[in-house]
Amino acid sequence: MTAYKAPLDDLRFALFDVLGAESTLTGLRDGAAHSRDLLDAVLEEAGRLSEQLLAPTNGPADEEGCRFDKATQTVTTPKGFKEAFKQFAEGGWTGLTNPEAYGGQALPNVLGTATTEIFQSGNLAWSLYPLLSEGATHALEVHGEEWQRERFMKPIVAGRWTGTMCLTEPQAGSDLGLLKTRAEPGENGTWKITGTKIFISAGEHDLTENIVHLVLARLPDAPEGSRGISMFIVPKFKVNEDGSLGARNTVAAGAIEHKMGIHACSTCVINLDGAEGYLIGKPHKGLMAMFTMMNAARLSVGVQGLALAERALQNSLNYARERLQSRALSGPKFPDKPADNLLVQPDVRRMLLTQRAFVEGSRALLLYTALQTDVEARATDEAARKTAGELVAFLIPIAKGVVTELAQECTKEALQIYGGHGYIAENGVEQFVRDARIITLYEGTTGIQAADLLGRKILQLQGVGFRHLLEEISTFCQQHASDESLRAFIAPLAVATKNWSELTLKLAQRVQANPEELGAAAVDYLYYSGYVALAYMWARSVAASETGAHAAAFRQAKRDTATFYFARILPRCLTHQAAIEAGVDTLPSIA
């Protein structure tokens, strides 16, 4: 059984003090009402819901898991899930950021990102059911036809149905070009979809009366590879024109997977047997719609890393406070107790500060990225929208790739602080490690994020988003160049940023000469980028903590954690630089 308290103070600090979200949001189209007060109220309510409704189910639901009934092809979710989803939908959370025209509340994405963190900390496996819906509604909003949005998107926004993303097949994982599911013309402009999809999160469940699958498949005349993929709406129950449910469609779960973690999320094999579907957008253009879903989902998966790490940090910090064992190296600190607590051990503080540096730094980075998506969507100035969009495109692979990897380290360190007790299921921290292990895999592995960052965002798009970020960091450094109290952070940030820029240029040249160099450097380049981006967030955090009326302890904790980050984490760039410069010759072929 693990505790969880929504980190409202730090969320507010990141949103309002570090990122200045209020002034940004209220300046956007339809943003006048998005004041700090409104956002604050929503955060508080999300905190209450997660702490009271979701967090207590996390351990028991992991133990119970989902049950699949072969005869009826149905999944029973763990105790409490259905009731939690009902309350969640009734509270309007399923449509928090969707347009009002489709029943949503049209609140900013940065707020949705913050509340997603809170819900995912409460129960990651549960949160996947509404999360998959978000990707589906986003794809329908951008690529669907109006009648499709009316019929299929609105009920998802209302929380009456959920959505899925049916991409993966046994032979087609990272390489969707290999997928075989086929679509043949049916009656009245419908399509008949046939094939097998695997790893479909929330693919079948008992939370809602219907499920809308968004399925990638090939038309009969489709070109080979990823240029021949189309996207279809395939509902579990067919839907009549008036929105009422019709007959059961021939799409069904064939099995659920037994996994290392997220036991309470039903991960399904989905069989389509001539299932009735509707084409979204144009034929063969499904990959574009898929990326619309995927990019939103990737940011959310980054947030999953943050969410798990936050809860792991809270619990390992509590444990370190309460566990009495050994004495401080310089003599007893609690002489009236049988032993000192673990916090007196510098190495335990190292593990806690590592978590805190990654958690709070990642939170700022993810919310920064999310805020840019709001600017991209709703800035009144077109140039601002374009810049924000380019920044988002650059930041997404870092936000997903790096934060999910750092979450592995955070949850590992949290468990380590518990000692042997961390290995015992009932103490709950091992679940965070198991749950976290999926996030570097789904929605594109770390290798895929790294290839996207270096191959597409740096090389193909000529680093346009990267240059925006460099300019922004440079402006920040100049603004604070003479600020004595920030000297310890600004100078090394400027150096790191300059190195990052130079390294990128050299690497780009090398990859142009030999494309294999891309794969040889990409993951190390991803880490390098992430560590510098987090350094920027930490420098901004210290700067922000010094203005406004923050408690002395809060200010000191920010400064301490930033000091730790610059002294002990940022130097990891040295190792990654060495690996990048070593090149592909140090990765020779393996038989």
Added chain:
Amino acid sequence: MTAYKAPLDDLRFALFDVLGAESTLTGLRDGAAHSRDLLDAVLEEAGRLSEQLLAPTNGPADEEGCRFDKATQTVTTPKGFKEAFKQFAEGGWTGLTNPEAYGGQALPNVLGTATTEIFQSGNLAWSLYPLLSEGATHALEVHGEEWQRERFMKPIVAGRWTGTMCLTEPQAGSDLGLLKTRAEPGENGTWKITGTKIFISAGEHDLTENIVHLVLARLPDAPEGSRGISMFIVPKFKVNEDGSLGARNTVAAGAIEHKMGIHACSTCVINLDGAEGYLIGKPHKGLMAMFTMMNAARLSVGVQGLALAERALQNSLNYARERLQSRALSGPKFPDKPADNLLVQPDVRRMLLTQRAFVEGSRALLLYTALQTDVEARATDEAARKTAGELVAFLIPIAKGVVTELAQECTKEALQIYGGHGYIAENGVEQFVRDARIITLYEGTTGIQAADLLGRKILQLQGVGFRHLLEEISTFCQQHASDESLRAFIAPLAVATKNWSELTLKLAQRVQANPEELGAAAVDYLYYSGYVALAYMWARSVAASETGAHAAAFRQAKRDTATFYFARILPRCLTHQAAIEAGVDTLPSIA
């Protein structure tokens, strides 16, 4: 279901080519028969046993787990365990390295270490049952009385019984000085032991007719803390003078833990209720006997890291060979297939080479350490015994602390290569990650190993073992200074070793000024030491591969992996050095 094939080629290479074990062993007391032929035959037989008897049980036993029956306080181990243990005992493996006088085969410890790797790869959880016995017999051999060895050690050596180490209590983990279990005088020189022990591996099971618990407890007049701990033999069934079993003793399992991994190992709460026991050695000197058990066990836990990483590597390499997905960055390599295999991706090779560098490097390091234990025990020259003992004392925390941490990375990378399929239980690789997570915790956490290395082996013992290793590396570098084909390894090894030496000196001075600096630097220093030690092993491995009749592919693989290691792994020392130099001021107090 995962494959396993004992890596006999690499074991032989490490033993005979890198370490020259044959000439060392045959030169030791009672070592004339320990020829390469004999050792080879034992390795082959161990491989056969592990591949055929243990490896197939690994996945199913994890799923089945141990069952505890509360009414009878007994544990049922998974299917196949009892039969495997019977065959193991009949083959003489339970007494492989024990003295002939007690029924053992008196084979070298370095051979026992190699076969332990093989068995642990087959099934780690199963291997813990005989492993715990090894610690117990070792403690009895060194610290017990003759009648105790006759009555309690011989049946364990014969595989009729097993042993345990009963140290931990709920309030006493890393800090054994806090333990409360008490021993009061009983009849005829026996003791009555009362208390509760937790986390007792193999504490109760159905593999043998009796279990010999070695229990730490306090005598009535014991001084406080770790100076007041005594060790007792507490058999599950009392043993008559003729060796036959007597009445059930009042020591019993109260529960078994539900754990993240090693489900098939019974991890017990052991309740002692005035249980009859026999003092081992002198009163209050139990900690010394405990360390005798512990040091042997620590090396074996390092081997567990190697064993899990080896099997994870084998399977992820197979997967990367067979999985067809995407094309090489420079164009198709298998144009007649629907996609190229994963091996064409440089980033997949990075993950495989990381595993290979750690697996083969760790194997050499662990066997090197084990060989020194043989020299320590049986060299005819006293000075050689002393030097070897000092080297072993220095190397144990590195062998345990670093190899177990690297095993986390290896199993993580293996799973990552599988993509989403790695997260699915039936594919088996996620079990390696779960099983591996215990090894940085038990037998002393990584923090404890680091404190032992820096606090005891460097500072208290004035780095005597460290200096032996530095001299040895220096001699090696000089021997090969003019060897053109080794230039890429010798020069950086010499630099790294010099830096290690200088860093150690500076760090020692700083810790003398402020003991808190020990805790602030210890884990980073442990890693730094491990990476340099592995660099030494890799340089020796390349040198060894160039002599003798090795296949060209084998030679090339050694050189490639060493090149990778020096270019991409050894630079991690830069980061650890920065962290060490940052000092305790960057780890300020946490409220």
